[in-house]
Amino acid sequence: MADHKKRIEIIIRKLRDNCYKITPQRMAIVDILARSEGHPSVEDIHDQIKKDFPTMSLATVYRNIVLLKSFGEVLELGFPDGSNRYDGNKPDPHPHVICIKCKKIVDPDLDILDEMTKKVAVETDFTILRHRLDFFGICSSCMAKKV
Amino acid sequence: MADHKKRIEIIIRKLRDNCYKITPQRMAIVDILARSEGHPSVEDIHDQIKKDFPTMSLATVYRNIVLLKSFGEVLELGFPDGSNRYDGNKPDPHPHVICIKCKKIVDPDLDILDEMTKKVAVETDFTILRHRLDFFGICSSCMAKKV
DNA sequence: TTTGCTGCAAATAGTTTGCAGAGAC
């Protein structure tokens, strides 16, 4: 079974288990988030769904994202400039590499991060629960364009 | 000379060099940011200055922070929950360890970060310009309180 | 004196909420 199909099943089960209803709008949002290779924004999700549900309201997108976040099934990526992007495919915190030109977001593999977390815990005497690591730069295709 | 005094001098020189006026309100903001051990928010800065300038407006704080950011003399730490904190003492990007209980922010030493940045650049084929690394956890004193 | 700065208030953008009707179960 395709990866995103599994994610959709997991999310639906969580919704049912917690007595939430499966509405077409909610399903459409879950569907986009579960695929979410591109880390869509609320606007992206809303725009995409409006093709099928012209009356879909932004409030519904926001409400469902809050709900899915509360289950830990969506990762919210808030950026300093105020923009928010979402990942419902890999909802656990992981590093991101962000192109400041085209806004593309890539997920790198970084095995040293766990080791680093331990070092930080020792040094600061904190109990570390989670982290957030973003690299900002320019991707190779934007670099080639030299815009 | 104390560290923050140097920072204040550096910032004042930049302002003068760029023909910006040195007003009492601006100085008060620079002063707080240059000390900024605690990574204050705009509200923090505003509240603190209102003791001396009861008419100080939030708009002035925002405007001056924008100005200082444009010189690279203040680091803005925007968080996913929408809150913003500022560091005018160490304005270059550096990792933070944040207590989710008392909101204290500590700066750890992390020398592996440069190495990690290089690895990411190779792996993703990005030109990395800057990064943002935050660890979220509970500090030892909040841990002891067990609230 | 000149020009930029401040304080106020209004505008803005992103997100949340109240309410009445629609729809899932």
Add this chain to the structure above:
DNA sequence: GTCTCTGCAAACTATTTGCAGCAAA
């Protein structure tokens, strides 16, 4: 049939902006 969900519009919060008077240089 019950109770949650949705869509709409209004509310809200953090930040920005227009303007007239004020003050640094």
